[in-house]
Amino acid sequence: xxxxxxxxxxxxxxxxxxxxxxxxxxxxxxxxxxxxxxxxxxxxxxxxxxxxxxxxxxxxxxxxxxxxxxxxxxxxxxxxxxxxxxxxxxxxxxxxxxxxxxxxxxxxxxxxxxxxxxxxxxxxxxxxxxxxxxxxxxxxxxxxxxxxxxxxxxxxxxxxxxxxxxxxxxxxxxxxxxxxxxxxxxxxxxxxxxxxxxxxxxxxxxxxxxxxxxxxxxxxxxxxxxxxxxxxxxxxxxxxxxxxxxxxxxx
Amino acid sequence: xxxxxxxxxxxxxxxxxxxxxxxxxxxxxxxxxxxxxxxxxxxxxxxxxxxxxxxxxxxxxxxxxxxxxxxxxxxxxxxxxxxxxxxxxxxxxxxxxxxxxxxxxxxxxxxxxxxxxxxxxxxxxxxxxxxxxxxxxxxxxxxxxxxxxxxxxxxxxxxxxxxxxxxxxxxxxxxxxxxxxxxxxxxxxxxxxxxxxxxxxxxxxxxxxxxxxxxxxxxxxxxxxxxxxxxxxxxxxxxxxxxxxxxxxxxxxxxxxxxxxxxxxxxxxxxxxxxxxxxxxxxxxxxxxxxxxxxxxxxxxxxxxxxxxxxxxxxxxxxxxxxxxxxxxxxxxxxxxxxxxxxxxxxxxxxxxxxxxxxxxxxxxxxxxxxxxxxxxxxxxx
Numbered sequence: 201x202x203x204x205x206x207x208x209x210x211x212x213x214x215x216x217x218x219x220x221x222x223x224x225x226x227x228x229x230x231x232x233x234x235x236x237x238x239x240x241x242x243x244x245x246x247x248x249x250x251x252x253x254x255x256x257x258x259x260x261x262x263x264x265x266x267x268x269x270x271x272x273x274x275x276x277x278x279x280x281x282x283x284x285x286x287x288x289x290x291x292x293x294x295x296x297x298x299x300x301x302x303x304x305x306x307x308x309x310x311x312x313x314x315x316x317x318x319x320x321x322x323x324x325x326x327x328x329x330x331x332x333x334x335x336x337x338x339x340x341x342x343x344x345x346x347x348x349x350x351x352x353x354x355x356x357x358x359x360x361x362x363x364x365x366x367x368x369x370x371x372x373x374x375x376x377x378x379x380x381x382x383x384x385x386x387x388x389x390x391x392x393x394x395x396x397x398x399x400x401x402x403x404x405x406x407x408x409x410x411x412x413x414x415x416x417x418x419x420x421x422x423x424x425x426x427x428x429x430x431x432x433x434x435x436x437x438x439x440x441x442x443x444x445x446x447x448x449x450x451x
Numbered sequence: 452x453x454x455x456x457x458x459x460x461x462x463x464x465x466x467x468x469x470x471x472x473x474x475x476x477x478x479x480x481x482x483x484x485x486x487x488x489x490x491x492x493x494x495x496x497x498x499x500x501x502x503x504x505x506x507x508x509x510x511x512x513x514x515x516x517x518x519x520x521x522x523x524x525x526x527x528x529x530x531x532x533x534x535x536x537x538x539x540x541x542x543x544x545x546x547x548x549x550x551x552x553x554x555x556x557x558x559x560x561x562x563x564x565x566x567x568x569x570x571x572x573x574x575x576x577x578x579x580x581x582x583x584x585x586x587x588x589x590x591x592x593x594x595x596x597x598x599x600x601x602x603x604x605x606x607x608x609x610x611x612x613x614x615x616x617x618x619x620x621x622x623x624x625x626x627x628x629x630x631x632x633x634x635x636x637x638x639x640x641x642x643x644x645x646x647x648x649x650x651x652x653x654x655x656x657x658x659x660x661x662x663x664x665x666x667x668x669x670x671x672x673x674x675x676x677x678x679x680x681x682x683x684x685x686x687x688x689x690x691x692x693x694x695x696x697x698x699x700x701x702x703x704x705x706x707x708x709x710x711x712x713x714x715x716x717x718x719x720x721x722x723x724x725x726x727x728x729x730x731x732x733x734x735x736x737x738x739x740x741x742x743x744x745x746x747x748x749x750x751x752x753x754x755x756x757x758x759x760x761x762x763x764x765x766x767x768x769x770x771x772x773x774x775x776x777x778x779x780x781x782x783x784x785x786x787x788x789x790x791x792x793x794x795x796x797x798x799x800x801x802x803x804x805x806x807x808x809x810x811x812x813x814x815x816x817x818x819x820x821x822x823x824x825x826x827x828x829x830x831x832x833x
Contacts, residue, residue, distance in 0.1 A: 252672075252676075271680070272675045272676060273675050273676075273679055276676060276677060276678035277678050281676070281677075282676055284672075288670050288672060288673040288676075289673065290665065290666050290670050290673065291669055291670065292665070292669050293666075293669070297662070301662040301666050301677070304659040304662055304663075305663065305678050306677070306678065309659045310660055310684070311659075311660065312658055312659045312660060313654070313655050314468075314655070314658055315658055315659065316468060317657060317658055317659045317661065317662050320659075359673075359677065363677060
């Protein structure tokens with residue numbers, strides 16, 4: 201279980217994370233969606249959990265161990281992977297090389313100076329498996345920077361899954377993806393996540409997607425937790441609707 | 452024995468992890484033979500001196516090491532002469548104060564010293580990236596230069612000789628040779644060391660370690676978030692590249708039998724090493740080596756021709772950046788315009804007449820334009 205306890209983070213005057221206490225993965229493999237208006241502190245929260253930022257106060261607990269002071273790469277080894285809102289992949293590598301690099305790293309083989317990078321059979325098998333799961337076989341030998349946007353997003357997510365995480369934090373995996381591709385990207389994530397029992401925490405703006413796929417929804421507002429509940433919360437909580445959609449009662 | 456593999460349809464061979472087609476193997480063989488016969492060729496011409504080529508190879512070898520950082524982690528070190536100089540001075544100090552005579556031991560000393568130096572400078576400068584990293588390496592390099600200049604034990608600006616033992620010369624295979632033979636033998640030693648060094652570097656650039664370095668170079672943040680302890684990897688790469696510099700410096704000291712701060716530690720030498728990698732093609736393995744020979748050769752010839760020989764380097768750099776950004780080897784390999792044209796010619800010789808026509812047409816156009824300009828200048832706008 202991954203827990204945030206009383207997390208606080210401010211940037212100068214701005215309180216980006218205001219006393220957040222949440223837990224994820226009580227039920228293994230749950231799909232949690234984080235929603236909230238712009239500036240609600242969604243990305244900051246993920247940055248705190250993954251070690252991109254360190255909190256001013258509070259702690260992060262992974263399976264009972266305090267990991268608040270752990271380095272970002274240490275947390276990846278401990279099973280927490282993430283993706284970024286803006287695709288961050290290794291642009292000059294092909295899709296296959298990107299995934300190979302991830303799997304080699306995950307298996308702790310990157311200190312090997314004299315073996316062949318493409319000569320580890322178990323790694324190659326895992327790379328093929330990822331290519332297939334994320335339907336990237338046709339693009340396997342395309343250099344990342346030449347991929348269409350949807351495939352870049354998929355590659356980004358595939359790389360996170362390649363780390364064999366227990367917890368996966370995705371920062372808007374569907375942002376900038378066309379409506380048609382959106383479903384495809386999110387479906388792939390849900391499918392693979394469910395199959396491998398990965399607890400997935402996803403920031404998402406598209407409420408249709410949230411309603412359709414979420415096991416649980418966390419709503420943030422002005423750095424604090426506005427509410428936690430089932431996706432039906434989006435329908436029933438009027439104040440939340442107003443916050444997210446700008447729909448007021450008087451309209 | 453070489454094992455036959457298939458690379459995109461062309462048969463290739465794999466031996467000791469090195470994979471190449473017949474064509475590449477032939478080039479490699481030619482290159483090796485060429486390196487070994489250089490002492491014989493060099494005797495034929497006055498402008499082609501063995502010592503110049505030798506020096507070029509040594510600095511080029513340091514550039515091969517630097518290239519590990521430049522090509523994969525995308526870090527630009529402006530202080531690689533520090534390791535070259537450390538290797539050279541370690542050799543001199545061992546020969547002078549410890550009485551070490553064997554070339555092998557001297558080189559081991561150079562490697563050890565450069566490794567320690569690279570470990571320290573790396574740990575201190577790799578906290579930063581980009582410009583600050585470059586400036587820090589430059590600063591540490593100049594610091595070592597200042598130390599070498601200031602310490603009388605290191606000979607100050609006069610430097611130190613490497614003339615240990617009764618023969619006044621380091622011993623190869625426990626034997627003292629006549630100076631001429633010594634020069635040629637140390638050259639062969641350099642060639643062997645370079646071949647081994649290139650092989651090792653080739654294997655490193657095929658290994659998972661290289662994937663980690665590439666990842667760090669291309670997207671540092673993501674590299675961290677796939678679980679790479681970024682600084683540790685970059686530090687390891689920095690030390691490896693420093694070792695190449697140390698080996699080169701040690702050999703340089705053994706060959707020249709004299710080290711001066713100006714020739715080994717001065718920041719312009721760092722600039723040279725960086726320039727060599729870019730000149731030869733930093734996206735290739737052997738490019739920096741060739742860049743080294745070419746640059747040292749140009750500087751040497753330039754020195755004979757004009758006292759403004761530094762100017763020559765500048766001109767070469769400009770031509771390079773604007774005309775051949777991939778460097779010598781990079782341009783040759785990617786084919787470039789020359790190869791494409793040659794290919795066309797081989798397929799269809801009549802293309803020659805087309806080229807002729809195009810050339811005449813373009814000359815006509817240029818002349819007409821020039822005449823128009825001339826008329827305008829002379830008679831004003833018509």
